[in-house]
Amino acid sequence: MNGAPDTSFTFTVNGESRTARCAPLARLLDVLREDLRLTGSKEGCGEGECGACTVLVDGVAVNSCLVPVCQVDGAAVATVEGPGLEAVREAFLAEGGAQCGICTPGMIVMTKAWMDECERAGRAPTAEGARKALAGNLCRCTGYGKIIASAVAAARGESR
Amino acid sequence: MERTVGTDIRRPEGPDKVSGRAVFVADLATPGAWFGGTVRSDVPRGELLGVDLDPAFDWDRVRLAGPAEVPGANVVAMINEDMPVLAEREVRHVGQPLLLVAAPDAETLGAALAAARPRIAPLPAVLDMEDAPDVLHEILIEKGDAPSALARAARIIEGTYRTDTQEQMYIEPQGVIAWPPDASGCTVVRGSMQCPFYVHKSLVTMLGTRADAVRVIQVETGGGFGGKEDYPSVLACHAVLLARAAGVPVRMIYDRHEDLAVTPKRHPSRVRHRTSVADDGTLLAMDIDVLLDGGAYTTLSPVVLSRACIHAAGAYRCDHVRIRGRVVRTDHVPYGAFRGFGAPQVCFAVERQMDRIAGALALHPAELRRKNMLRVGDTTATGQRLETSVGSVEVMERVLARSRFDRHAWRSAGVAREPHDSQGARKRTGVGFSFFFHGAGFTGSGEELLKARVRVELDQGGRAVVETASTEFGQGTIAMFTALAADALGAAPEDIRIAAADTSRVPNSGPTVASRTCMVVGGCVMKACAELRARMSAASGDESGPFADRARAFLAGGGDGLAEVVYASPPGLVWDEEHYRGDAYPAYGWAADVAEVEVDLDTFEVRVTRFLSTVDVGKAIQPQLVEGQIEGGSLQAIGFAHLEVVTTEGGRFLQDRMATCIIPGTLDTPPIEVELVEVPFPHGPAGAKGVGELPMDGGAPAVASAIEDALGIHVDHIPATPERLLDAWLRAHPEEAL
Numbered sequence A: 001m002n003g004a005p006d007t008s009f010t011f012t013v014n015g016e017s018r019t020a021r022c023a024p025l026a027r028l029l030d031v032l033r034e035d036l037r038l039t040g041s042k043e044g045c046g047e048g049e050c051g052a053c054t055v056l057v058d059g060v061a062v063n064s065c066l067v068p069v070c071q072v073d074g075a076a077v078a079t080v081e082g083p084g085l086e087a088v089r090e091a092f093l094a095e096g097g098a099q100c101g102i103c104t105p106g107m108i109v110m111t112k113a114w115m116d117e118c119e120r121a122g123r124a125p126t127a128e129g130a131r132k133a134l135a136g137n138l139c140r141c142t143g144y145g146k147i148i149a150s151a152v153a154a155a156r157g158e159s160r
Numbered sequence B: 001m002e003r004t005v006g007t008d009i010r011r012p013e014g015p016d017k018v019s020g021r022a023v024f025v026a027d028l029a030t031p032g033a034w035f036g037g038t039v040r041s042d043v044p045r046g047e048l049l050g051v052d053l054d055p056a057f058d059w060d061r062v063r064l065a066g067p068a069e070v071p072g073a074n075v076v077a078m079i080n081e082d083m084p085v086l087a088e089r090e091v092r093h094v095g096q097p098l099l100l101v102a103a104p105d106a107e108t109l110g111a112a113l114a115a116a117r118p119r120i121a122p123l124p125a126v127l128d129m130e131d132a133p134d135v136l137h138e139i140l141i142e143k144g145d146a147p148s149a150l151a152r153a154a155r156i157i158e159g160t161y162r163t164d165t166q167e168q169m170y171i172e173p174q175g176v177i178a179w180p181p182d183a184s185g186c187t188v189v190r191g192s193m194q195c196p197f198y199v200h201k202s203l204v205t206m207l208g209t210r211a212d213a214v215r216v217i218q219v220e221t222g223g224g225f226g227g228k229e230d231y232p233s234v235l236a237c238h239a240v241l242l243a244r245a246a247g248v249p250v251r252m253i254y255d256r257h258e259d260l261a262v263t264p265k266r267h268p269s270r271v272r273h274r275t276s277v278a279d280d281g282t283l284l285a286m287d288i289d290v291l292l293d294g295g296a297y298t299t300l301s302p303v304v305l306s307r308a309c310i311h312a313a314g315a316y317r318c319d320h321v322r323i324r325g326r327v328v329r330t331d332h333v334p335y336g337a338f339r340g341f342g343a344p345q346v347c348f349a350v351e352r353q354m355d356r357i358a359g360a361l362a363l364h365p366a367e368l369r370r371k372n373m374l375r376v377g378d379t380t381a382t383g384q385r386l387e388t389s390v391g392s393v394e395v396m397e398r399v400l401a402r403s404r405f406d407r408h409a410w411r412s413a414g415v416a417r418e419p420h421d422s423q424g425a426r427k428r429t430g431v432g433f434s435f436f437f438h439g440a441g442f443t444g445s446g447e448e449l450l451k452a453r454v455r456v457e458l459d460q461g462g463r464a465v466v467e468t469a470s471t472e473f474g475q476g477t478i479a480m481f482t483a484l485a486a487d488a489l490g491a492a493p494e495d496i497r498i499a500a501a502d503t504s505r506v507p508n509s510g511p512t513v514a515s516r517t518c519m520v521v522g523g524c525v526m527k528a529c530a531e532l533r534a535r536m537s538a539a540s541g542d543e544s545g546p547f548a549d550r551a552r553a554f555l556a557g558g559g560d561g562l563a564e565v566v567y568a569s570p571p572g573l574v575w576d577e578e579h580y581r582g583d584a585y586p587a588y589g590w591a592a593d594v595a596e597v598e599v600d601l602d603t604f605e606v607r608v609t610r611f612l613s614t615v616d617v618g619k620a621i622q623p624q625l626v627e628g629q630i631e632g633g634s635l636q637a638i639g640f641a642h643l644e645v646v647t648t649e650g651g652r653f654l655q656d657r658m659a660t661c662i663i664p665g666t667l668d669t670p671p672i673e674v675e676l677v678e679v680p681f682p683h684g685p686a687g688a689k690g691v692g693e694l695p696m697d698g699g700a701p702a703v704a705s706a707i708e709d710a711l712g713i714h715v716d717h718i719p720a721t722p723e724r725l726l727d728a729w730l731r732a733h734p735e736e737a738l
């Protein structure tokens, strides 16, 4: 694909060790979606603008459409399909944070990253904080209000 | 009895959406599928002489399909049959499809597309709608005698208003997958779409085949907003041609660049108002001229113009109204459906005109609206007498009570607002207002002609399966139908299943557009369920116990578990299509918005800081979903007002990526405070009217009004970009020009 011969890359995805043979510059998003058939991460732009492809690499949220797979060799990748997101999913269901659902995987993963960050920093999760954390994730359906509410409810563990 | 209606059930499809399990078109596993792509025109107008295939590329690696491969008619069947699936000689817009290519992988496809070079002899293009000679459609609405009234008028207030195009920007780009004909000769298409039967119709026409030889299935659809109303028909025609040529399934899934470059967007508009008003602000006569740029082909333009004209006089009472509308053909990419369908453009114009009138008479904008707003018993521009479900007064008074806009000295009657400092920048704040309505359902006799059909069927497990062609793409169709069906059957939401929109399985309940899904199709769902319930209780006389048990017993006892309903319009509706007179819509949604803004006096950047919307939807079947619709629609309207810039040059859209084709993100979004008012519509399901499009109409004029309040300059052209505002500011303050 990118000139270089296919290479083996091993990393964990949602806690399981996976190996992909592909070009070193293959996009992580394509490797997840095509090679590993984890299609939860979405492509809205392919250029780092929409956040629909957000995944965690060693706990850090990245746009997987911009990350070449060679950069995650040996790393821990977490996607929307993974464990540990139950509270976030529940909050998005309860608060109406998902409409068409195409931005939702990215929103959920980014919310998780924000919650972890709040916890690490000992910061109380606020709507303003969620608004900033989700600034790189576009949604065309919701007007964001219910997404912010979902994120805050998840972080405070208080979804109805 | 309402048990589920009016409460918030969870979206039945929600768990799949929040876990990554929901299958969108790009997620479908299609082993052996090839990739489809399109060779396009790079000029707006010309004569196609041929497509040169570079001999350096090995063309045996790919399959091609050109116009000669179209088995039936080379048209995308919509309203008119003027748009070819693939251009033959005449090229009418940039990006026009000329030749299709399928390849076993994306890389080969890219190489093939780069090696195919169209030869087009360019011709002069028509790119300015003002001097476009070709009229695609015209409409004239006349009430009373506006020309005479204006000729006698003591005071005429004039204004010209413009709106640019707007991109739907569903986050999932367009895509379909087509399979070659199966053993029985049936062609199957799955894809992201709003209207499977539109796609079906266009494929039947292009293939020249029988209706049952085409099957179209909607898969999870990542937003539409009108943008997936007509274009999936084009895409499906292309993918089907390639699947036939290649003999394997073909995936045609656009990337964002291609989607932005070639799919239809909102019609640009120019609307002129001439209004005669009495000293006290009473509207005496309105003369309105609506011009829309239709782009290269008819597509949906006549219907967009229709909705535009009917809404052009706004939600106001006036005895003498003349509305002339034209949509013209240019050599732009065809414009199409976007939430609101012509109404946001004309609502912007009429609301700005009302503010202009208020300014001229030194009346408060809220007072001017109060004086002229349509109320029960009044007649609209088409002469429709409003009898019922008119929430005009409620929405206006409630939003004023919440915002206190009527106490706000709008434009300070000529007194400039003091700039204030905020983090070192000179800023001014302003507040604006809009009042509007939106007709629910198809215009005029549209529903009568369509005759939507809906089926509800008890399955062996005792669940009621609701079969419609209405699609879910975020609005909440599934949850809304579930709630209506549950209540009408005396069942729980768990007893209801909503069938996939598959043209081979469901009856044609019509397209998922025009705010008609709840009011029209939802009403049919309730009727079918009520019929089943009546049969069940006639058979057993007992409504206790779980629904599934009763349904199974009913079927076991030989009961007929299938009910089909055809839509019947509310009695007494009369529509004269020729003269555009009469009952344009069965019901209207009503709303009023207030926007607060802050404008930076150095950069002229606008920030919307607060947004309030009070909306009469008749009945909120699922309040949380309705709020979600209003919040999302309002934000699209805010973007339309000041942020979302789409410009063309030489017939090409300049914004070709998300980085430049901006939509609001969380930091551009104010708190949106929605209040629902319920003035029930007796013929709607549980009193409901439409909500989908309404919130798109009022946001832009409210924001423009707020900018005008802040700066004291007219905002007549949106988006109100910093460049446009600076221009207007310098015209008003020549002393500041450098």
Ligand code: FES
Residues within 6 Å of the ligand: A042, A043, A044, A045, A046, A047, A048, A049, A050, A051, A052, A053, A054, A063, A064, A065, A066
């Ligand atoms: S697809 Fe990666 S940011 Fe849009």
Ligand code: FES
Residues within 6 Å of the ligand: A097, A098, A099, A100, A101, A102, A103, A104, A138, A139, A140, A141, A142, B171, B222, B223, B474
């Ligand atoms: S829910 Fe549709 S884009 Fe966010």
